Amino acid sequence: MSPREQTGLVENLKELIIGTLRLEDVGPEDIVASEPLFGEGLGLDSIDALELVVAIEREYQVEIPDAEVGRRAFASINALAEFVLEKGAGQQASDAVG
């Protein structure tokens, strides 16, 4: 995947998080791709994670079967992009956008 395509996926994930969680006053530029999504960083909580899991699974046809996989996938936007790419469907989604 080219850097441009990866950037496209990262931006899509930011938009998905903002839209799914209806984050007011947060723009894609406010989310640092390397920072934690939960606790510190963006400050999401475990209930937000439920909605994100469902949204990511639907959008990218990946499965997040348990909390441990979820913790790794949701460590940061970069981690999430890697997870989506690793599972394959992210490549297609990114291509469609890019």
Next chain:
Amino acid sequence: MRFKDKIVLITGGIRGIGAALSKSFLQEGAHVVVTYSQDQDQARRFQKELGPGGSNTTVHQADASDFDAMKALFDNTLEKFGRLDILVNNAGIRRDNLVMFMSESEWHDVLRVNLQGTFVCCKLALKPMIGQRWGRMINIVSPSGITGRQGQANYAAAKGGVTSFTKSLAREVAKIGITVNAVSPGVIETDMTRSLPEQTLAELKQAIPMGHFGRPEDVSGAVLFLASEGAYYITGQVVSVDGGLT
């Protein structure tokens, strides 16, 4: 028509309270997916009773506590309708005995169907309901689970467990537009209560301030209310439908 085109899944929905619930949701415009565990003759009778309304009903044989079987049913329902709006966990069994004489299987069977079955179905309903940001889960519990009852330690433990499970899950999903409540029917005239000893029934009747047993339809009123739009601000609660018993 409060439930027009809503998709409702009811476990243990072909007899007693479950059958009354199925009929009530159908009358209000819902499509009802019903499970039963064993009695195919009763399933046929139930479908016959529905008459033309039966076209909006899907009846499946499935053990509510069997994760794989229920997952197949949920997947099938979501494929067919694209959504699941309301889940009623009604499937339940009793294996009454005094604790000293209670076998391990009497204990495990009751916990499995009543408690694990509720966990399995709620878990499977979560993803579709979270995706919709709307859902209603209603678990059928029992006064035994609140006050305890001799000879029903297994059933009371299971229903008490479902009550606290209900309250916990309600907190987990409250922000997402999903409510989780319990309805606790008192003594309702069904096959399950008719199997109680006559003396127990007489004692129970005496303990009910209204002086008579309830009908399955009485339970439907509470369940349909909790499933309706109007009940959106009620979650984690137990509504007793028991003529004042508890």
